[in-house]
Amino acid sequence: MSAPWAAISVPLQPEALDDVTMTLHGLVGNAFAVESRPDDDAPWPITARAYVAPGAGQKAARRGVLRALHMLRLAGGGVVGEASETFVGADDYLTSWRAAHAPLRVGRRLVVVPPWLDPPADAAHRIPLVIEAGMAFGTGRHPTTQLALEALETCVARGDRVADVGAGSGILAIAAAKLGAARVTAFEQDPQARPTAEANLRANGAADRVTLVIPSRQRSCQNLRRSWLPTSWPTCTCG
Ligand SMILES: C[S@@+](CC[C@H](N)C(=O)[O-])C[C@H]1O[C@@H](n2cnc3c(N)ncnc32)[C@H](O)[C@@H]1O
Numbered sequence: 419m420s421a422p423w424a425a426i427s428v429p430l431q432p433e434a435l436d437d438v439t440m441t442l443h444g445l446v447g448n449a450f451a452v453e454s455r456p457d458d459d460a461p462w463p464i465t466a467r468a469y470v471a472p473g474a475g476q477k478a479a480r481r482g483v484l485r486a487l488h489m490l491r492l493a494g495g496g497v498v499g500e501a502s503e504t505f506v507g508a509d510d511y512l513t514s515w516r517a518a519h520a521p522l523r524v525g526r527r528l529v530v531v532p533p534w535l536d537p538p539a540d541a542a543h544r545i546p547l548v549i550e551a552g553m554a555f556g557t558g559r560h561p562t563t564q565l566a567l568e569a570l571e572t573c574v575a576r577g578d579r580v581a582d583v584g585a586g587s588g589i590l591a592i593a594a595a596k597l598g599a600a601r602v603t604a605f606e607q608d609p610q611a612r613p614t615a616e617a618n619l620r621a622n623g624a625a626d627r628v629t630l631v632i633p634s635r636q637r638s639c640q641n642l643r644r645s646w647l648p649t650s651w652p653t654c655t656c657g
Pocket residue numbers: 554555556557558560562563566583584585586587588589590605606607608611637638639640642656657
């Protein structure tokens with residue numbers, strides 16, 4: 419059997435979801451899953467589970483995740499529970515991670531689908547966004563992504579020009595293009611996001627309408643804006 423992955427689980431209340439997911443994303447990229455149990459009376463309605471790959475850095479990375487979750491627990495005033503750790507084989511990791519990335523209906527017209535699945539038959543009337551987030555932020559599971567997708571549904575008109583500042587996986591840029599935008603410019607400061615965003619553009623047939631602006635090394639949003647956006651565009655907001 420291959421070396422095991424560490425699976426670090428933490429129970430939490432909905433108020434803590436944002437802090438916990440942003441923290442885990444910073445530490446393990448998208449190698450985490452969130453399970454909700456909204457319908458039962460469990461004291462902790464959500465469990466977040468971070469996975470740490472086997473290898474030389476596993477011990478330090480596990481410690482980093484456990485320490486960060488402990489700090490969130492201390493600061494959280496009862497909305498973050500105690501983390502626990504188990505080890506799972508690579509197949510279990512992949513199976514449980516993929517199970518947590520099932521197709522997701524967003525708003526009235528969109529469905530986010532991972533590349534290894536077909537859109538569900540009962541979502542055939544929806545526009546599929548084929549998204550593999552890799553190490554970039556933007557699986558579609560985060561509430562802020564979903565709110566932005568719902569806003570795009572209502573405000574993008576055919577032929578629009580759209581700027582996506584802080585594109586991550588490219589999910590919002592792709593949604594804008596598929597909702598009818600003629601040109602989308604997607605800015606992202608993290609060079610690691612490029613292969614993921616490029617693959618997602620290809621998977622959605624959107625590469626001809628979306629221009630990625632991702633530096634080869636980290637630069638600030640204002641620098642990206644200065645070099646690419648017309649001065650008439652509104653001040654950028656990252657998110
Ligand atoms: C919360 S994620 C949003 C990703 C995606 N748009 C979504 O809605 O799921 C924010 C993204 O903005 C990027 N970002 C943060 N500051 C930035 C800046 N100054 N310039 C460009 N991108 C930035 C981050 O690297 C990250 O990928």
